[in-house]
Amino acid sequence: MAIPDHARANFNTLLRAAGDGNLALMECMDAVTGERRYVLCAVGRDGSDYVFTPFGHLADGDPYDAYLPPDPDDPNGFMPKPEGGPAP
Template sequence: MSIPAYARSNFQTLLRAAGDGNLALMACLDAQTGSPRYVICAVGRDDGDYVFTPFGHLTDGNPYDAYLPPDPGDPDGFVRPDVQGETS
């Protein structure tokens, strides 16, 4: 599956910020749930003020439980979770 241009561009921005030492980890609240989130931000300057651009948050618990990888047998698909008790 192809990664869209906006995601590649944001990733390159994140890499540049990391290379320049311009990353921050900020404590924020999730806008939907109000739960605490620890957000990875690029740090910039605008007329002497700091500007923090959020790129994503660190997942709670085991990150391997939070994401499903691409399916090696299907270039357009993803590995699907095993659903207990599923019947066909």
Template sequence: MAIPDPVRANFDTLLRAAGDGNLALIECLDSGKREVRYVLCAVDRAGGDYVFTPFGHLADGNPYEAYLPPDPDDPTGLIESAGDGGAS
């Protein structure tokens, strides 16, 4: 499964920020669920201000239970359930 170009560009930006020491973990409030999230952000400067660009939040609980991986037998598909080869 191909990763879309805008997603790959964001990932490259995240890697550059990490390499430059311009990465931050910030406690935020989820705008929809009103729950605390720990958000990974790239940090930049605009004049005298800091600019934080959010890239995503850390998974709550066990991330192996939150996500299903790509299907190793089908490069265009995803594993549909943990019983289909996902982490146990």
């Protein structure tokens, strides 16, 4: 499964921000659910102002329960979630 160009560009921006010391973790409120989120942001400047560009939030709880990895035997599929247990 190919990673889209926009996702790859965002990832490279995060890598550059981290390498330059311009990465922040900011507490925010989810605009839809109202829940607290801890958001990874690249930090830039606009004149004397700081600009925080959000890229995504950290997973709540156990991230192994939140995501399913790609299936190595199916380039378009994902590993199934085991019944009664955490994701692989």
